[in-house]
Amino acid sequence: MPIPVEVMLKKKERFERDPDTIPADFHDELFRLEAEGELIVQRIPDGQPVVEVPTKYGRPKRVPKGHLWHHKSCGQCGHIPGYSTSIFWVMRKLGYDYEDPRDQTSCTAWNYYASATSNEAAQAAVALRNFATAYESGYFPLIHCGTSYGHYKEVRSELLRHPELRAQVRRVMDKLGKPMVLPEEIVHYSEWFYALRHEIAARQVRDFSGIAVTVHPACHYYKLVEGDAIYDPDVYGGQRTAVVTALAEALGAEVRTYSTWFDCCGFGFRHILVQRDFTRSFATIRKIEVMKEEADPDVVLTHDTGCVTTLDKSQFAAQAHGRNVGVAVMSEAQFAALAMGAHPYKVCQLHWHSADYRPLLEKMGIDWEKAWVEFETDVAKLERGEKEFLSWEDVDG
Amino acid sequence: MRSSPSEPAGAAVAERPRARGAAVKSEAVAGFDDVTYEEKRKLFEEVRSDLRFPDYLYGCYECGICVAVCPSARFYDFSPRRIAQAAARQDVELIYQQMQEDIWECSQCFSCLRCPRGNNPGGIVTIMREVAVNHGLASAKEALEGYSRIIYKIMSTGTQVSPDMLQPDAFPDWGPEVADVSNQLALWRRALPPETLHTTSTGWDVSDRTLIELYLIWLETGALDMIRDVDEGLHMILEEVMEERLEEEGIER
Numbered sequence: 001m002p003i004p005v006e007v008m009l010k011k012k013e014r015f016e017r018d019p020d021t022i023p024a025d026f027h028d029e030l031f032r033l034e035a036e037g038e039l040i041v042q043r044i045p046d047g048q049p050v051v052e053v054p055t056k057y058g059r060p061k062r063v064p065k066g067h068l069w070h071h072k073s074c075g076q077c078g079h080i081p082g083y084s085t086s087i088f089w090v091m092r093k094l095g096y097d098y099e100d101p102r103d104q105t106s107c108t109a110w111n112y113y114a115s116a117t118s119n120e121a122a123q124a125a126v127a128l129r130n131f132a133t134a135y136e137s138g139y140f141p142l143i144h145c146g147t148s149y150g151h152y153k154e155v156r157s158e159l160l161r162h163p164e165l166r167a168q169v170r171r172v173m174d175k176l177g178k179p180m181v182l183p184e185e186i187v188h189y190s191e192w193f194y195a196l197r198h199e200i201a202a203r204q205v206r207d208f209s210g211i212a213v214t215v216h217p218a219c220h221y222y223k224l225v226e227g228d229a230i231y232d233p234d235v236y237g238g239q240r241t242a243v244v245t246a247l248a249e250a251l252g253a254e255v256r257t258y259s260t261w262f263d264c265c266g267f268g269f270r271h272i273l274v275q276r277d278f279t280r281s282f283a284t285i286r287k288i289e290v291m292k293e294e295a296d297p298d299v300v301l302t303h304d305t306g307c308v309t310t311l312d313k314s315q316f317a318a319q320a321h322g323r324n325v326g327v328a329v330m331s332e333a334q335f336a337a338l339a340m341g342a343h344p345y346k347v348c349q350l351h352w353h354s355a356d357y358r359p360l361l362e363k364m365g366i367d368w369e370k371a372w373v374e375f376e377t378d379v380a381k382l383e384r385g386e387k388e389f390l391s392w393e394d395v396d397g
Numbered sequence: 398m399r400s401s402p403s404e405p406a407g408a409a410v411a412e413r414p415r416a417r418g419a420a421v422k423s424e425a426v427a428g429f430d431d432v433t434y435e436e437k438r439k440l441f442e443e444v445r446s447d448l449r450f451p452d453y454l455y456g457c458y459e460c461g462i463c464v465a466v467c468p469s470a471r472f473y474d475f476s477p478r479r480i481a482q483a484a485a486r487q488d489v490e491l492i493y494q495q496m497q498e499d500i501w502e503c504s505q506c507f508s509c510l511r512c513p514r515g516n517n518p519g520g521i522v523t524i525m526r527e528v529a530v531n532h533g534l535a536s537a538k539e540a541l542e543g544y545s546r547i548i549y550k551i552m553s554t555g556t557q558v559s560p561d562m563l564q565p566d567a568f569p570d571w572g573p574e575v576a577d578v579s580n581q582l583a584l585w586r587r588a589l590p591p592e593t594l595h596t597t598s599t600g601w602d603v604s605d606r607t608l609i610e611l612y613l614i615w616l617e618t619g620a621l622d623m624i625r626d627v628d629e630g631l632h633m634i635l636e637e638v639m640e641e642r643l644e645e646e647g648i649e650r
Contacts, residue, residue, distance in 0.1 A: 072593070074556040074563035074600035079563060081589050086592055100593050102604040105611050113505035115541055116526030117548055117627070120448065122620035129610055143427035151509075162448050172617045176610050219506040226510070264468050271504065274543045278504075278568060282468050298469045316572035346588070354572040375588070382587050 005237040029160045040178040042135045051195035062149040063195040066096030070133040073145030074106040075305035083351025086337035099139040106110035109151035114269035125172045127155045146304030149188040152221030185193045190243040190303035197250040205341040211253040214297040215244045216303030219264045244332045252338045258294035266305035283314035288325045299328040315355045317321045345375035346395035437493040447524045453517035463509035473502040477509040477518035501540035533626025545631045556600035610638040
């Protein structure tokens with residue numbers, strides 16, 4: 001189904017920027033607290049090129065192109081490492097510098113939303129410790145995980161609103177010897193890909209004009225503290241977040257819509273780990289099967305750790321029951337990397353995925369059998385002790 | 398911009414359970430008669446006194462949009478509308494029942510933020526879960542059974558899921574690729590070009606100093622103590638790991 005923008009704009013429940021319901025710009029309070037010496041606001045470093053992008057209520061958001069501190073995702077790094085690797089690879093190819101820190105922790109929000117074995121002060125302190133570390137490095141934070149991004153926006157709202165929480169967190173930060181820092185913008189990696197989509201498309205070496213895509217927008221990206229999310233009048237008529245879709249379109253793919261686009265993926269935080277009957281059912285019945293029936297995509301693109309995991313891993317059991325599933329799932333970062341010529345295994349690490357991605361690679365003109373032999377050849381070198389690790393140079397060789 | 402009313406409707410907590418309308422479960426269904434009303438009320442007061450509570454509740458149109466968009470409502474006997482309404486009515490008995498029977502079904506996706514009134518039922522659930530954990534309620538113990546390993550991982554290493562968790566006996570429904578990853582794990586991790594990702598027991602390489610700072614956060618904010626009543630054994634192990642590490646560094650608390 002092509003995107004019916006005209007229909008979307010005529011719906012009575014369409015989104016309109018009503019001046020009476022536009023939330024206050026958080027910057028007012030942020031800069032007031034900075035002026036009073038309560039916290040430091042980390043600015044995008046002087047001289048760094050910046051792209052201004054549109055957000056849900058019209059406020060322009062500044063996204064720096066380079067000099068970025070990569071706040072990695074535990075789920076991406078642990079279980080979908082081609083996700084993180086592709087983000088780094090694309091950034092390197094476009095020539096923007098970055099820091100991949102070891103003094104970063106997870107936001108710990110996956111656990112918080114799953115088990116509630118934490119509290120708002122601990123969550124805020126974890127966030128501010130990471131932000132302070134980025135600030136001390138001089139690099140500007142770029143958040144890889146959708147849940148980290150959503151949770152950090154919540155933490156920012158709570159800190160700006162509640163002086164007693166700031167006081168509690170300040171006592172902890174004093175113990176750590178770290179300053180209270182919030183960045184001028186909380187930037188998700190998919191916003192960087194949106195902002196840089198034309199530079200990415202200019203480096204495209206594979207033709208994606210025959211590729212049909214469905215997009216799953218990540219709940220914690222645009223439902224939590226919605227005013228930070230990118231909405232572009234030129235994408236879905238401004239009715240849905242523009243990230244992922246705008247990039248796929250810039251790469252020449254055909255984005256098709258489906259009726260359950262607003263539904264979550266079924267991740268559930270605790271459910272994906274200890275109650276997967278719910279996760280599998282929701283992911284296949286409400287998402288993958290609907291996409292297959294209504295849009296028949298070659299690939300499902302999304303922009304969050306949990307969504308890639310859920311939509312990819314849930315299909316195997318459903319396939320065993322003869323359900324209408326079986327479609328590749330990946331992040332738009334991996335999709336963009338493939339467009340720019342990245343190796344499907346050495347960079348995008350698709351062998352960590354479960355749903356069959358091989359038909360998609362064939363449609364992209366990639367000989368996956370040959371690529372797999374190349375990967376195994378490199379791995380054999382590691383096994384023989386000829387090399388300890390593969391380097392960035394190796395994966396482009 | 399939305400403004401929060403100074404107090405939710407019926408701000409004074411009722412002294413006794415009130416009769417419920419036909420739209421909610423009957424008192425007999427609510428059960429938990431062995432728990433005193435005072436105990437239930439104490440737990441509700443903890444929910445209500447959370448800093449975030451006034452930001453999460455503005456009243457309810459009963460439009461049902463939150464239910465329509467809720468993934469958990471499709472597969473469980475769960476309703477974000479009932480969560481918001483029970484909180485708004487300060488229905489101590491029903492809230493206790495929800496803390497024992499409903500809250501762990503929520504997916505925490507926050508689709509319910511589509512509420513035209515600005516309510517955040519998912520946020521109210523987050524607070525109710527914290528209180529349930531803090532008091533070691535049976536629902537929290539049951540919900541977190543089998544979850545200890547995850548809590549241990551995130552609190553002790555700073556990354557929640559690690560590559561070595563991908564084992565076929567843990568994820569038989571994720572397909573044969575899990576076994577491939579598990580069999581080749583160390584090699585395949587060394588094949589990753591980012592230098593921080595060569596780890597197998599953590600998502601990435603986290604520095605020692607960073608871990609110490611994280612331990613201080615868990616200890617100073619009371620987050621570690623939250624699990625004492627839910628999983629005493631896990632609490633003991635984690636406390637020992639953290640105290641020992643801090644002692645090695647000569648850090649006094």
